[in-house]
Amino acid sequence: MENFEFYRPTRYVFGKGLENETGKYLKESGFRKALIVYGGGSVVRSGLLQRVKSSLEKNGIGFEELGGVKPNPRADLVYEGIRICKEKSVDVMLAVGGGSVIDTAKAIALGVPYEGDFFDFYLKKATPKEALKTCVVLTIPAAGSEGSDSTVIEKEIDGKVVKNGYSSPLNVPLFSIMNPELTFTLPAYQTACGIVDMMAHIMERYFTNTTGVSVTDRTCEGLLQGIIENARIVIAEPDNYDARANIMWAGTLAHNNLCGVGREQDWATHHLEHQLSALYDVAHGAGLAVMFPAWMEYNLKHDVMRFAQFASRVFGCSMDFEDPERTAREGISALREFYKSIGMPLSFKDIGAKAEDIPLLLNMLGVDDENRTEGKFVTLHRSDCEQIYSIAARYGS
Amino acid sequence: MENFEFYRPTRYVFGKGLENETGKYLKESGFRKALIVYGGGSVVRSGLLQRVKSSLEKNGIGFEELGGVKPNPRADLVYEGIRICKEKSVDVMLAVGGGSVIDTAKAIALGVPYEGDFFDFYLKKATPKEALKTCVVLTIPAAGSEGSDSTVIEKEIDGKVVKNGYSSPLNVPLFSIMNPELTFTLPAYQTACGIVDMMAHIMERYFTNTTGVSVTDRTCEGLLQGIIENARIVIAEPDNYDARANIMWAGTLAHNNLCGVGREQDWATHHLEHQLSALYDVAHGAGLAVMFPAWMEYNLKHDVMRFAQFASRVFGCSMDFEDPERTAREGISALREFYKSIGMPLSFKDIGAKAEDIPLLLNMLGVDDENRTEGKFVTLHRSDCEQIYSIAARYGS
Numbered sequence: 031m032e033n034f035e036f037y038r039p040t041r042y043v044f045g046k047g048l049e050n051e052t053g054k055y056l057k058e059s060g061f062r063k064a065l066i067v068y069g070g071g072s073v074v075r076s077g078l079l080q081r082v083k084s085s086l087e088k089n090g091i092g093f094e095e096l097g098g099v100k101p102n103p104r105a106d107l108v109y110e111g112i113r114i115c116k117e118k119s120v121d122v123m124l125a126v127g128g129g130s131v132i133d134t135a136k137a138i139a140l141g142v143p144y145e146g147d148f149f150d151f152y153l154k155k156a157t158p159k160e161a162l163k164t165c166v167v168l169t170i171p172a173a174g175s176e177g178s179d180s181t182v183i184e185k186e187i188d189g190k191v192v193k194n195g196y197s198s199p200l201n202v203p204l205f206s207i208m209n210p211e212l213t214f215t216l217p218a219y220q221t222a223c224g225i226v227d228m229m230a231h232i233m234e235r236y237f238t239n240t241t242g243v244s245v246t247d248r249t250c251e252g253l254l255q256g257i258i259e260n261a262r263i264v265i266a267e268p269d270n271y272d273a274r275a276n277i278m279w280a281g282t283l284a285h286n287n288l289c290g291v292g293r294e295q296d297w298a299t300h301h302l303e304h305q306l307s308a309l310y311d312v313a314h315g316a317g318l319a320v321m322f323p324a325w326m327e328y329n330l331k332h333d334v335m336r337f338a339q340f341a342s343r344v345f346g347c348s349m350d351f352e353d354p355e356r357t358a359r360e361g362i363s364a365l366r367e368f369y370k371s372i373g374m375p376l377s378f379k380d381i382g383a384k385a386e387d388i389p390l391l392l393n394m395l396g397v398d399d400e401n402r403t404e405g406k407f408v409t410l411h412r413s414d415c416e417q418i419y420s421i422a423a424r425y426g427s
Numbered sequence: 428m429e430n431f432e433f434y435r436p437t438r439y440v441f442g443k444g445l446e447n448e449t450g451k452y453l454k455e456s457g458f459r460k461a462l463i464v465y466g467g468g469s470v471v472r473s474g475l476l477q478r479v480k481s482s483l484e485k486n487g488i489g490f491e492e493l494g495g496v497k498p499n500p501r502a503d504l505v506y507e508g509i510r511i512c513k514e515k516s517v518d519v520m521l522a523v524g525g526g527s528v529i530d531t532a533k534a535i536a537l538g539v540p541y542e543g544d545f546f547d548f549y550l551k552k553a554t555p556k557e558a559l560k561t562c563v564v565l566t567i568p569a570a571g572s573e574g575s576d577s578t579v580i581e582k583e584i585d586g587k588v589v590k591n592g593y594s595s596p597l598n599v600p601l602f603s604i605m606n607p608e609l610t611f612t613l614p615a616y617q618t619a620c621g622i623v624d625m626m627a628h629i630m631e632r633y634f635t636n637t638t639g640v641s642v643t644d645r646t647c648e649g650l651l652q653g654i655i656e657n658a659r660i661v662i663a664e665p666d667n668y669d670a671r672a673n674i675m676w677a678g679t680l681a682h683n684n685l686c687g688v689g690r691e692q693d694w695a696t697h698h699l700e701h702q703l704s705a706l707y708d709v710a711h712g713a714g715l716a717v718m719f720p721a722w723m724e725y726n727l728k729h730d731v732m733r734f735a736q737f738a739s740r741v742f743g744c745s746m747d748f749e750d751p752e753r754t755a756r757e758g759i760s761a762l763r764e765f766y767k768s769i770g771m772p773l774s775f776k777d778i779g780a781k782a783e784d785i786p787l788l789l790n791m792l793g794v795d796d797e798n799r800t801e802g803k804f805v806t807l808h809r810s811d812c813e814q815i816y817s818i819a820a821r822y823g824s
Contacts, residue, residue, distance in 0.1 A: 037438040038436075040434075041433075042434065044430060045689075244653050245653035252649030
């Protein structure tokens with residue numbers, strides 16, 4: 031086990047009806063004026079935005095609004111948010127939505143006290159010294175951004191879409207209000223995308239070369255099992271409160287680094303997927319369902335026993351002690367079958383991606399066959415990434 | 428699932444050699460003078476206390492000292508600590524030790540800004556408005572106090588020993604420095620007691636009537652499995668860093684309420700055990716090894732399937748679908764066998780307790796056959812508690 035720090039001071043307020051207390055929590059924290067960041071019309075149509083606003087008004091918290099955040103959130107809206115905050119003396123960000131909304135709010139929070147371009151942080155050109163606090167009313171369990179220290183934003187630079195993440199303790203939300211009822215109306219496809227995403231957050235940490243981390247392994251496996259059994263329920267019964275609640279809480283634990291302490295983490299698959307999202311505007315979770323099994327197939331021989339452990343403990347595959355690789359491969363099949371059972375794509379074809387775009391995807395990824403690589407579990411050069419994309423392109427064809 | 432709040436803002440600093448940075452962390456937090464609370468001679472003999480002091484000196488942090496904390500910590504030393512803090516203008520508590528030391532430090536932290544008797548809080552006669560911060564250098568993984576909001580103290584009142592707990596967000600440590608190397612020299616018996624204690628912290632939460640909490644169930648089961656597999660290693664190889672590290676981290680997760688969110692918790696067994704510790708001065712973990720299987724046996728019929736789930740998922744007992752009760756009982760046997768394998772007592776006789784003391788234990792517990800009960804999973808009246816103590820008294824005789 032490696033040395034680590036674990037510091038996650040977010041206050042999780044979890045349960046029915048608690049979004050109506052948003053103003054109370056902001057007031058208790060001493061804030062005066064929030065920028066409410068949100069996405070599309072559903073937050074408006076469902077009446078959630080109005081209830082949150084009423085709660086703020088009741089508690090004497092002023093607010094400005096910034097709607098229109100889209101999946102794979104863009105820098106444009108971040109600049110707009112920073113401008114509003116500066117002009118209107120906003121002192122706290124209130125994200126009402128899922129990962130894209132929260133990530134946008136975190137980006138604005140970083141940008142407000144900074145003189146330069148907030149995207150400098152995402153390009154690792156600068157390090158922020160301070161940030162506004164971000165608070166959350168979560169509506170989509172998936173990205174885990176409500177409890178994480180990270181944010182991902184896309185920006186077009188010289189005609190090229192750059193999708194980068196930035197992690198810092200400054201990004202950890204102050205509080206996150208989580209009412210599973212708000213997720214009852216999430217379409218099945220979006221629900222499933224969220225489930226794939228949270229599983230990927232665990233698996234990026236699970237596949238590691240660090241030894242002696244069995245307590246965290248067991249935690250990862252338990253969470254994955256819990257997600258899988260509740261996923262089958264929420265897809266069949268979208269208004270099953272307990273199943274929605276289990277999925278929502280699992281999404282937070284999947285990405286607050288409980289599953290990543292003391293170990294090397296991989297994250298190649300996330301980066302491989304980000305290029306698909308950027309190029310085809312495919313949902314992040316859908317892209318991950320295509321890419322994770324491909325990544326596993328390509329890297330299977332690097333540590334057959336770890337893949338067999340995954341197969342055996344997460345999917346209950348019977349361990350073949352004479353041929354552990356068979357068990358390992360069975361685990362990958364079981365994962366694909368599970369993704370399929372919740373309506374997720376499995377191949378390039380399923381998401382409208384094309385094999386002939388692979389060179390472009392590799393350019394966007396920015397890998398080469400020398401120093402610019404991806405991943406830690408296995409260090410992936412351009413030729414490796416090309417083969418992983420090719421596995422995904424070939425699958426099912 | 429029930430509504431819940433989860434807020435654990437402790438900064439865990441985990442790994443080799445980090446106790447030498449204690450002064451740096453105190454300084455970063457703006458403190459000037461610590462009361463170093465510790466227990467017996469081992470902290471002195473090992474040189475740990477001196478290294479911590481040097482780290483404080485190097486960072487310009489003043490300190491006072493309060494040694495001599497014993498297992499099942501007493502109020503006397505708390506009063507002494509409060510006096511020192513007030514006289515010497517101490518602004519932070521630094522606990523160097525295990526649960527008893529940390530609980531003592533937390534109690535002092537509550538008492539310093541309070542005009543009355545700190546034990547008022549433990550008797551539920553008063554509620555604290557503020558407290559000093561408690562910081563920790565952990566040496567014994569067991570109580571989970573390094574990440575919990577609770578403290579337990581014993582006080583003699585009118586010739587009777589009262590052992591009570593008090594829980595409050597004020598008690599959550601600011602930071603906890605956790606170096607597994609510091610636990611290499613823990614005797615096997617004490618190591619095993621810690622393991623039983625952390626397992627009990629999970630099991631008090633696991634046996635619940637709340638339904639729809641499967642993600643947390645899976646987390647509990649994963650942690651228990653992780654503890655059991657690493658326990659077998661640390662008893663055989665006391666200086667196995669990774670196994671010690673896994674046990675240490677599991678002890679924190681077992682009691683920071685990760686395993687208890689959104690569900691009713693029991694805690695009867697802890698209270699049944701506290702009386703054994705108070706009457707016979709037996710180690711808390713040893714008492715729990717005697718009492719938990721007895722509690723399980725007595726309550727088995729209340730929810731056979733939950734005990735069968737425990738047996739199947741934690742100990743890998745084969746599920747008897749025709750007779751789940753057989754599986755449930757096999758789980759209790761497996762738990763006892765595990766305790767025995769790490770050198771723990773299983774019966775009254777093993778810890779020098781006597782069946783004829785049961786009426787006294789029940790009086791100390793303060794239960795009757797009307798309103799004064801214990802537990803939530805099953806509400807235990809005096810007659811129930813009597814039978815549970817009797818099971819423990821009869822076992823192995």
